[in-house]
Amino acid sequence: MIKVLVVDDHILIRKGIILLLEAYSDIEVVGEAGDGEEAIILAAKTNPDVILMDISMPNGLDGFMASQEIMHQNKETKVILLTMHDEEVYLRKAIDINVQGYIMKKSQSSELFEAITTVYRGNRYYKAGIPSEQLDKLFDLKGENDASVLTIREQEIVRFVILGYTNKQVSEKLHISPKTVENHKANIMTKLNLKNKSDLIQYGLNNYYYNL
CATH class of the missing domain: 1.10.10.10 (Winged helix-like DNA-binding domain superfamily/Winged helix DNA-binding domain)
Incomplete structure (x- = not known):
């Protein structure tokens, strides 16, 4: 059973994601959060295997910073950024902070399940609608952001x-x-x-x- 925490500031989106995940018998949703601070607290309490994390959230603590803090506290927790942003600046930031996954909110439920199981096994899963050659280049440039x-x-x-x-x-x-x-x-x-x-x-x- 893969324990998943869902983080998004829009309650309807959160509930929709949870509804999709409940269709898979080997996934257990252990909690949901509406902002970065709540995500950090819940991650410490529930110890999820994988976190689906929105990027743009209120109250100053966005998905990038919340992910950094959670991964710092628990090296075993994997994070997938689930977002509507496919611009290079977002992808590069995700790569710089070592987030394991990055997929679009418009993805099919099968892609969401594939992303969760892939990062759970310790592999990387990035699908953002850009050519694989461009994505590989971004990984090659990792670490050049101050x-x-x-x-x-x-x-x-x-x-x-x-x-x-x-x-x-x-x-x-x-x-x-x-x-x-x-x-x-x-x-x-x-x-x-x-x-x-x-x-x-x-x-x-x-x-x-x-x-x-």
Whole structure:
């Protein structure tokens, strides 16, 4: 029995996915979550074998960051990003953070089942409507994105900076002090060798615009 956790902020989509999975006797849906934070908590409680994870979700913690945190906490859990985005920037980010699967929401239930069983066995499953040669090239380029050096919290802060949030607003969103926000920004600038806020914004737009 493969234990699956379903994560999507749209309840109708979640319920539809669960309904499809219930048709397979060797899959057990152990939980469902509506955002990244809830996904992390449920993953720790239910210890799923595979997580179907939406990318674009509310409250600052998207599918990429939630997946990173979950995979960090449990090396055995496999993640499949289930999304409507087939642009290269999304695929490259998925590859950079070592997500095991990537499929489109418009996929047939048989493809969904194939993706789950494939990653469960330890293999990669990427189907995003681009030529296999282009996908292979993206895997060859893995690791060239500087975003991988940032922690999940630092990635959150970069995204808020792009959106124009002040330190006070970011602190309220993340429940930390404005001083801590400023310290995180300083660490980000040092890690990425950036000189000023304009450089930070440009970096963020180049690496995080998929979730704006």
